[in-house]
Amino acid sequence: MKIECIDTFVLRVPLGARRFYSSQAAFPERTSMLVRVTSTDGVVGWGEGGQYGPAEPVKACIDEVLAPQVLAMPEAMPAVVAETLYARTRDFGQKGTYVEAISAIDIALWDLLGRTLGAPVSTLLGGRFRERVKAYGTSGYYTDPEFRADRDLPGLAEAVIGHVADGFDMLKMKIGLLPIAQDAARIRTVREAVGDDVVLLADANHAYNAATAIRVGRVLDEHGFACFEEPVVPEDRAGYSRVRSAVDVPISGGEAEFTRYGFRDFIEQARVDIVQPDLCVCGGFTETQRIATLASTHGARTVPHVWGSAVALAAALQMCSVLPLSPYTLRPIPLQNEPVIEFDRTPNPLRDELLVEPFRLRDGHLDVPTGAGLGIEIDLDQLERYRTA
Incomplete structure (x- = not known):
């Protein structure tokens, strides 16, 4: 070749x-x-x-x-x-x-x-465990340029209710920009808006130190969140461990880490529950396979991070399809032991308009392309x- x-x-x-x-x-x-x-x-x-x-x-x-x-x-x-x-x-x-x-x-x-x-990339990587992947809608960004929580809350509630109506029963919201009390109000607003049957995740984008993250993590525990992403800065491995030891909500991170060498140290020192390599950042398919294997040997789940265009999403879907259950159960449970896929709900023409056949949410899932390679046509x-x- x-x-x-x-x-x-x-x-x-x-x-x-x-x-x-x-x-x-x-x-x-x-x-x-x-x-x-x-x-x-x-x-x-x-x-x-x-x-x-x-x-x-x-x-x-x-x-x-x-x-x-x-x-x-x-x-x-x-x-x-x-x-x-x-x-x-x-x-x-x-x-x-x-x-x-x-x-x-x-x-x-x-x-x-x-x-x-x-052949699809998934076939070259050893074969698929699944033909479609559960999608979680990333929403709950801050939209008020003055960052006033009182003006933000009604729109936040309306947005997440709309995403549930669109077929999502798993959502991720952003936190970390406002004081804890105001972000706690946002967390409470989202939970009350969607009810107890929707799985909720929170992403701080490493906004906190360990002490503050623990306080926020306890709020997430109170409202039954299933994941707390990037609670502290990527370099603070001890902080990750401290947060994970203090709260019940599973801790995830790794989107800002690179190669198997970086993830080796991140996994061994931070002891996260979920690692989130981004294929377009960490080294592509070749390196993500190694990272996922390393994570499994430490009892951590792998949930690839996705941010970019339709090419990034197609790559992540191919990768998610080949990840085994961790740990195995007769009945797969999304996020708990089966990989899920991020499907951001903010405007993204580079994802939604770049393909001849765009990705469509179907019953809360995204289908893994079946065509050769990534299975997409630009x-x-x-x-x-x-x-x-």
């Missing part, structure tokens, strides 16, 4: 009045970076990276450093390429931009390999519409 050319695409969609906020930042736009690899046989594969910060550094990394190396290889098999590129950039890579760039290339090469062989007109570089 010899590579003929590698193209990169920076995508950007301004959101205007639809902007929203997490504990860390405003989101005035949706951005991502796609990579297209084309073999000498004319087969194309797509990958994605560059989701968390500016996409341009990831593009430059591929264009100027990694792509020439891949093009020089007599054969470009995904795992070999990923390991080789990581080894050659270890002295100045290891985390961040270079690993995101390797992730994009790795996903594209797995897609290309699947299309070349006429709408090239839409790609050019949102391309800025």
